[in-house]
Amino acid sequence: MDYSSLRETLRTPQWSEAQDRILLEPYTYISANPGKEVRTKLIDAFNAWLDVPDADLEVIRRIVRMLHNASLLMDDVEDSSELRRGIPVAHQIYGVPQTINTANYVYFLAVEELLALRRPSRAGSPAGEVGVAPGRASGASEMGGMGGTGGTGGIGESGRTGGMGGSGGPSGAGGIPGSVAGAGAIGTASIDMAGTAASSSSSPDSGPSPKSRDTDHPSIHASTSADAKGKQKQVDLVGTVTDELLCLHRGQGLDLFWRDSLTCPTEEEYVHMVLGKTGGLFRIAVKLMMAKSASEVDYVPLVNLISVFFQIRDDYMNLHSNEYEDNKGFAEDLTEGKFSFPIVHGVRADPSNRQILNVLQKRTTSRSLKLHTVNYLRTHTRSFEYTRGVLETLRKQIEEEIRSLGGNKMLEKIMEALGVPGEK
Structure with a gap:
């Protein structure tokens, strides 16, 4: 290598497709073995209502x-x-450091993909600058209540409308710190449907690939589309996704804290944790679709119900399903020491008995010990029966919400497929 002109050489950093493939191997590995693609199916189902342009929907x-x-x-x-x-799992093959680095890399590649959504969705809709309004959005008000401005509150908590995550706190009325009113800065958003500013929504077919970054446009973080009346709708897409990723990591962080400190949450705390951890990705999909749709309907409350149903059902199936045993191992949540929904109920149903807590603390791989714990949850605390009752209540609420929104056959079929088996 010639170091005599290194300054010029370094003006063009080298990065090849071959290097990118190496970096992405853990991601490629997990993507090559897809699951049931529930999120993709949900996107298709919600699109029956939202009718997002094909190119935007694919992104x-x-x-x-x-x-x-x-x-x-x-x-x-x-x-x-x-x-x-x-x-x-990928990290058993590629190691923990490479797997973590790859996951973080893909997060940023997803942000680059997000920038492709900034173009207008409808012909003739100019990609103007984003107007600024304090706070976030229609959709965000149902996000959930852990964090944000008010600590561990409930759904629809004051401050930032959606309490769990996002940008409340010292910056004022839900605005992201550092945003400048009137400047179209990152973290600001606007939907202009009636000539006045309003809070905006804060609310592997092809794998990731590096893209050149376009930074010339003043509203690179904004999406511009037209609503049903042809009026301009502008949404801060980067702010929306950032808020939800904050929710996701806050929820995940609490889940890990409870596990590692052997702290059993209440059911309410658990539900709000799930609203962030599981609901974050569901809401990202639907909020992006809402931003690129002519529809003015807020589908986030329905998404939140589905998110909580989905995670509680997943917790139930982890301890109850032969299929889950084949995919992840028998009662793997007990080995992980996780406070899943049936376990939270079991611990709190009989606080005088520490059997479940002791098993969680041991992170046992013993099938006989895990089987004993599952039977304890089934017969002593009746936690599976209780969980099925909660899931049935949530299912009825989801079905009613779907009906109130005009019905959706695809979504109804997805809910039918997410059945809850009874006792073996």
């Missing part, structure tokens, strides 16, 4: 898939999992 699918698989890489490391979708 949204890709973003959600990238973020989902990257989060699974991190989850498996954090949970010390051995199986994912029936095969060894």
Whole structure:
């Protein structure tokens, strides 16, 4: 190498497709073995209502898939999992450091994909600058209540409308610190549908690939589309996704804290944690679709219900399903020491009995000990029966919400497929 002109040589950093493939190997590995693609199916179902342009919808699918698989890489490391979708987890093959780096890399590649959504969705809609309004959005008000401005509050808590995560706190009425009113800065948003500013929504077919960054446009973080009346709708897409990724990591962080400190949450705390951890990716998909749709309907409350149902059902199936045993191992949540929904109920149903807590603390791999704990949850605390009752209540609420929004056959079929088996 000639160092005599190094200054000029370094003006063009070298990065090849071959190097990119190496970096992405853990991601490629997990993506090559897809799961049931529930998130993709939900996107298609909600699109029956939202009718997002095909090109935008494909970008949204890709973003959600990238973020989902990257989060699974991190989850498996954090949970010390051995199986994912029936095969060894990525970090057992590629190591923990490379897997973490790859997951973080894919998060940023997803942000680059997000910038593709800044163009107008409808012909004749100019990509103007984003107007600024304090706070966030229609959709965000149902996000959930842990963090933000008010600590551990409930859904629809004051401050930032959606309490769990995002940008409340010292910056004022839900604005992201550093945003400048009137400047179209990152973290600001506007929907102009009636001539006045309003809070905006804060609310692997093809894998990730590096793209050149376009920074010349003043509203690179904004999406511009037209609503049903042809009026301009502008949404800060980067702010929306950032808020939800904050929610996701806050929820995940609490889940890990409870596990590692052997602290059993209340059911309410658990539900709000799930609203962030599981709901974040669901809301990213639907909020991006809402931003690129002519529809003015807010589908986030329905998404939140589905998110909580989905996670509680997943917790139930982890301890109850032969299929889950094949994919992840028998009662893997007990080995991870996780306070899943049936376990939270079991611990709190009989506080005088510490059997469940002692098993969680041991992180046992003993099948006989885990089977004993599952039977204890089934017969002594009746936690499976209780969980099925909660899931049935949530299912009825979801079905009613779907009906109130005009019905959706695809979504109804997805809910039918997410059945809850009874006792074996």
